[in-house]
Amino acid sequence: MFKKVLAALIFTTSMPVLAQQTAKPVAAAPAPRLIVAIAVDQFSADLFSEYRPYYTGGLKRLMQGAVFPKGYQSHAATETCPGHSTILTGSRPSRTGIIANSWFDLKADRADKVIYCAEDEKQPGTSNNNYVVSPIHLRVPTLGDRMKAANPATRVVSVAGKDRAAVMMGGAKADHVWWMGSKGFVSYAGVPVPPLVEQVNAAYMQRIAQGNPAFELPEQCVAKDFPVSIGKDKTVGTGRFERAPGMAGGFRISPELDAMTLAFAAAAIKSMALGQQGQTDVIAIGLSATDYIGHSYGTEGTESCIQVDRLDRELGAFFDRLDSDGIDYAVVLTADHGGHDLPERHQLNAMPEEQRVDPALAPKALNRSVAASTGINGKTLIHGDGPAGDLYFDLSLTPAERAKVETATLALLRAHRQVEVVFTKAQIAATPSPSGPPESWSLLQEARASFDPERSGDLLLLLKPRVMPIATAFSGFVATHGSPWDMDRRVPILFWRKGMRPFEQPLGVETADILPTLAALIDLPVPKDEIDGRCLDLIAGEGDSCAGK
Known part of the structure; x- marks a missing residue:
């Protein structure tokens, strides 16, 4: 599919670039x-490992580099925006400021009070559902930002299926930031659409018009081909991503999205001659289809199995394209978080204890219970966006009311059979930033890695493992992530460059380690007190790629 989409694009037109300046002298060990930094949304370490014997394309190539199968998005809030904020900043959400996909600002001058991680809420007429995309909430520089500060000739491009993926990896100074909209790839308000993007979007519309026949079922997916009921007249588990001509709805929730994103990335590399000037350039690529498919169908049916197979193939075609252009490139591939399959399939497959969350833990229901317990009626007492995560006490509460509400809320939650723990803001704030192997952290340390004193809630609610925080499955949302448990924290981290000696390190590392590791390859100084990660030595055996960095 990648090659078909790529063939539809004309590479003689180019995206605008900055005027070239004299590059820095090439180091003795050439950078x-x-x-190429790739984030595969919801590509858990479990999912990566499950299909390792079947990789024949891009993922097989990456396994011939430095393989860290036990990487960690080490924080508790394992959501898309926080995860992407760690990958190219070297920092955890407590430093990036991206504590969740959305948070509450009860002082905000707008009705919904919910702030999306990649919006500028100060723009007139915006809301959480109708926002102007912006990187203003990201408090730290990305790798691209640091590279441009060191050498303005550096070109930085970020393309993704989701706006928050493109923004969080691209940073504040990227030359191009593009994500998939309803009619093709779009960018920040007011950014002109270059001819190349027009061509990519024309290719997208052509794909929509053609439809998509059902994908073949790979041999490794045959055993997964059985229906799982998730409600009245609704099943998942047997899909093939067939899409009728003219029907755009299924494109995003299919391998087609990643193929289009990679084709766009390849076209941008070609048209801008990335990696073919004197300096090192960077392209960040956010592949979002695995996440959309995981939410819509779960992680263990034919849908997810086909997606991983297609991802491997599309990555292989993408790398082949870079090889054919003679580019000297280094790759890192990881994920923004993991994921968990739907309880109904787990129950069929030897895990009867799997369950969906009690609707009583949803914010509206919790408000009713706390109001009945405290006798404080006529106002919203607690704000939250789901049955787990940050909870905020309303600012209209008097000190005495707030104390009553906090006591009642803690009592209700801590007595609930599905609640693992509830931390107060004071508890988390008093905890030092964690260090050491991420697999050994306590839940409180994980919470601290996600904590920002301005944006985090008054309470943090964490559910027990094997509780899916979706009370009732519905079309497009049958499973999710976001927990502090390893199923959501563990992600693969893979580094590859032509000619490197392969090795595998099974001990835990963090996605925050990616930036200092890449910075060492290009001799880019990064003060250690500005990041949370550490450089990973990518030289197997003798030698150290981090030496003196």
Whole structure:
């Protein structure tokens, strides 16, 4: 599919670039000319490992590099925006400021009080559902930002299926930031659409018009081909992503999205001659289809199995394209978080204790219970966006009311059979930033890694493992992530460059380690007190790629 989409694009038109300046002298150990940073949304370490014997394309190539199968998005809030904020900043959400996909600002001058991680809420007429995309909430520089500060000739491009993926990896100074909209790839308000993007979007509309026949079922997916009921007249588990001509709805929730994103990335590399000038350039690529499919169908049916197979193939075609252009590139591939399959399939497959969350833990229901317990009626007492995560006490409460509400809320939650723990803001704030192996952290330390004193809630509610925080499955949302448990924290971290000696390190590392590791490859100084990660030595055996960095 990648090659078909790529063939539809014309590479003689180009995206605008900055005027070239004299590059820095080449070091004795040549730096790669292009860094390719790939985030596969919801590509858990479990999902990566499950299909390792079947990789034949891009993922097989990456396994011939430095393989860290036990990488960690080490924080508790394992959501898309926080996860992407760690990948190219070297920092955890407590430093990036991206504590969740959305948070509450009860002082905000707008009705909904909910702030989306990649919006500028100060723009007139915006809301959480109708926002102007912006990187203003990201408090730290990305790798691309640091590279441009060191050498303005550096080109930085970020393309993704989701706006928050493109923004959080691209940073504040990227030359191009593009994500998939309803009619093709779009960028920040007011950014002109270059001819290349027009061509990519024309290819997208052509794909929609053609439809998509059902994908073949790979041999490794045959055993997964059985229906799982998730409600009245609704099943998942046997899909093939067939899409009728003219029907755009299924494109995003299919392998087609990643193929289009990779084709766009390849076209941008070609048209801008990324990696073919004197300096090192960087392109960040956010592949979002695995996440959309995981939410819509779960992680263990034919849908997810086909997606991983297609991902491997599309990545292989993408790397082949870079090889054919003779680019000296280094790759890192990881994920923004893991994921968990739907309880109904787990129950069929030897896990009867799997369950969906009690609706009584949803914020509206919790408000009713706390109001009945405290006798404080006529106002919203607690704000939250789901049955787990941050909870905020309303600002209209008097000190005495707030104390009553906090006591009642803690009592209700801590007595609930599905609640693992509830931390107060004071508890988390008093905890030092964690250090050491991420697999050994306590839940409180994980919570601290996600904590921002301005944006985090008054309470943090964490559910027990094997409780799906979706009370009732519905079309497009049958399973999710976001927990502090390893199923959501563990992600693969893979580094590859032509000619490197392969090795595998099974001990835990963090996605925050990616930036200092890449910075060392290009001799980019990064003060250690500005990041949370550490450089990972990518030289197997003797030698150290981090030496003196």
